Amino acid sequence: MSKHYKIIIVLLIFSLLPISCKVGPKYTRPKVDNSPTSYANQGTDANVNDSIANVKWFDIFDDPILKDLIQKGLDNNYDLKIALARIEQSKAVLGITKADLLPNIGYAGQINSKQTIAYPTSLGASMSWELDFWGKIRHETGALRNELLASDEARKVIVSSLVAEIASTYFQLRDFDNRLIITQKTIESRKKSDEIIGQRFKKGYVSQLDKVQVEQQVAIAERTLQQVIRAITILENSLNILTGQMPGPIPRGKWNYEQTVAKQIPVALPSSLLENRPDVKRSELDYIAANERIGVAQAMRFPSFNITAIAGFASSDISKVFDRGSYSQNVGGGVFGPLFNFGKNKQRVVLKQQIAEESKLKYRKSILNAVVEVENALVSVETYNKEWEASFKQTEAARTYLKLSQARYDNGYVSYLEVLDAERSFFDSELNLSLLSQEKLSSVMQLYRALGGGWQ
Secondary structure (H helix, E strand, C coil): CCHHHHHHHHHHHHHCHHHHHCCCCCCCCCCCCCCCCCCCCCCCCCCCCCCHHHCCHHHCECCHHHHHHHHHHHHHCHHHHHHHHHHHHHHHHHHHHHHCCCCEEEEEEECCCCCCCCCCEEEEEEEEEEECCCCHHHHHHHHHHHHHHHHHHHHHHHHHHHHHHHHHHHHHHHHHHHHHHHHHHHHHHHHHHHHHHHHHHHHCCCCHHHHHHHHHHHHHHHHHHHHHHHHHHHHHHHHHHHCCCCCCCCCCCCCHHHCCECCCCCCCCHHHHHHHCHHHHHHHHHHHHHHHHHHHHHHCCCCEEEEEEEEEEEECCHHHCCCHHHEEEEEEEEEECCCCCCCHHHHHHHHHHHHHHHHHHHHHHHHHHHHHHHHHHHHHHHHHHHHHHHHHHHHHHHHHHHHHHHHHHHCCCCCHHHHHHHHHHHHHHHHHHHHHHHHHHHHHHHHHHHCCCCCC
16 A cells, blocks of 8 residues: 555544534523413413314315415515525525535646647646545535525415414405495495485474485495405405415405304414424524524634645646556645734634624513413414404494494484484494404414414
């Protein structure tokens, strides 16, 4: 065995030693101070033993049209496609960095016809290899690997938000569809009253004040109708954007009051948010990546070791280039390191440590935000249900009040002001009940998203 090969073998054995010389901090998950063991608003009948990950988005609501819209969004939404493109970018960057752990092997060759030329005809191969003695490349690879995982969690965040936003926008659309019917019926009713009072005014049975008042109420309802039509168009276009479609009509499924909602969404425990919420997992992965880059900065303070090898043929006579005497080879090693840089490498470590500290604080903040969102969603689900029940009673009472007021006015017991007040009360209560039907459904979807569902 030639001495060159012996040198290569020694250096290769030497290159296996860096595993024990890797510098940099080891990652430990940060502790969350005062982490709650349960939710304040979860109720006594909440299912805390199951995971939200077991409930799929298509099991929350029983509406084929809504399910189809959500599926179109998952297939066509541009934000989701952008997130997928970013994941592929992260994969490519990770592949480039992982390749730095392996030798860089190349080749070179040239031909010259004259023997007097300064550069002879040659053909050879070369190898260069930076030994990752201190773990610089491995730390960078680890950082990029966690950033890749964070990119996938970012995709899940978009998926979860997309499912919730499509559902909520769809419920708003159905709410305004219902408001459209309510407003049209109100206009029709008020126009009939306008005709009756107009005839009575001509005969002198009522004053002009009654006629002007009912005309005003017709105009108010007609103005509301245009507001509702405008809102419907805007909501349809919003759904088209979310589903990646050009502007056009959106198919309708069940009315909001017809929606069948899953009887119970498992809330699990606050600690489960660490596993279920993709935004929390993304924050932790970002912190892990930042922690890895502290090791990169620390490794840059130490010398780097390199192996180089060259082998090939060279001759001034092109006809003898592949003769045995034209062959040559060489193996060498080198060391490069900082000597005086006036604290630059030290400050680089401090910088990476502070970036990691910032990432850790963001991670803790994401947990806090997640718990707060669940608490808000839990109380919203409970209070919207109770508010809807109270509003339903109010609407029924307003309906009765309007009938009685109309009868009292027809018999001459009260002025038309009482009828106007009853009509306004009934119209407003119907619109409010429609709004609460939408908000009640949207709150369920927001609870589902807050618990970490929707991305599976």
